[in-house]
Amino acid sequence: MKLASLKSRRDGALILVSRDLTRAVAAGFVAPTLQSAIEDWEAVAPELRALAARLECGLRESFPFREQDCASPLPRAYQWADGSAYVNHVALVRKSRGAEMPESFWSDPLMYQGGSDVFLGPRDDIPLLDEKYDLDLEAEVAIVTDDVPMGVTLEEAREHIRLVMLVNDVTLRGLVPPELSKGFGF
Template sequence: MKLMRLGNRDEAKTPCILDAGGTLRDVSSIVADFTPTTLSAALIETLKATDPSSLPAVSADGKRIAPPVAQPRNIWCIGLNYSDHAAEAGMDIPSEPILFNKSSATYCGPNDPILYSPRMTKLDWEVELGIVIGTAALNITREEAMEHVAGFVLVNDLSERAWQLERGGQWVKGKSYPNFCPTGPMLVTPDEVGDFNDLDMTLDVNGQRMQSGSTAKMIFDVPTIVSYMSEFCQLEPGDLICTGTPPGVGAGMKPPVWLKPGDEVRLSIQGLGEQRQAVVETSGGRP
């Protein structure tokens, strides 16, 4: 099952499923929206049992693709979770997952602009596999973890490296500018993703391939991450967990390469769709 939402920011969204033929189907007769409150195993089963041809077809032409689930309660991240990225960063492979958060204002649609502040100097990209929690999880085992996962999404975990690494404090400072977490275009359920431990990942900047990796290089896999996090906090329905990035980030280039206004970023993960973002300078709020 592939879940999508259409609609502008601060307006009601149209919840859709993408059928096997690639047609979007409006499911608002079944659920008003995909939210942390409505997202559930029961809803997914209801959608799977519904004949897509019985639902109205809808076109995305000229419409904003919203994140596939409405605003999550929490956005979690795992740092240095790819062995080849840790080597690129010159850091030791962590013995336990490195956890941090992103501000809720980072959450945006897959093609929304990347906002560039005049105070930024080292804006960087990170293609990542995102986990969306389906049912609350607290103190669960690794074997139970997938029972709590609604599906997977494509994420760009944008980072301002000077703020993250040179301004003191925790990483969250360089991870939390508005629109720093483009998510989507779709949420894909685990049964349709297939082997989420071996998905190809790519990211291009201005048409040049920067990142080319695979989730097979993750140090801590999806069940391990979900189980591990549930020891310290309760994962809530709709929560997004960004699971780390492969090598090829701007900070790892020699010399480093940073995003600037006018740049275009395109990224994809096998089976999860593609994002396309323009870097836009702003000194005010989100467009």
């Protein structure tokens, strides 16, 4: 099942997209937005799966899918926690700014909170005020969860996964070293 959000309201309008990315169907009668679907996942997921199956069978109410009409699947989220799980990538990024990689990264990956107030759509321009900030674009895997209680086990955490997505992560590499040198205010 492929979910997307059309540009409309602040949180988009939920649609389902065919596997071959050529057709789509409005899903607002099931859930108006992807965020609302996630918040009521147990109730709406079966309806969304049924609608996706009908779309694959040639649903008459479908329309041509156009990526450029889409917002981010989740135009904004309650939290963006970015985990640096690919140690080779971490080593290369740290090397590029002359920083050593701590040995603990092999057993205790870095995780930080990023901005989640607005996510760009798949074909949106990336605003950059000044090239000195050295824009870097990375392809990443995103895991979307419902509410995960603090202290859950690994097995329990798996039960909270709702979606797996591909995401473009934008980092301003020229802005990172001066910000890190401030020590997050501590």
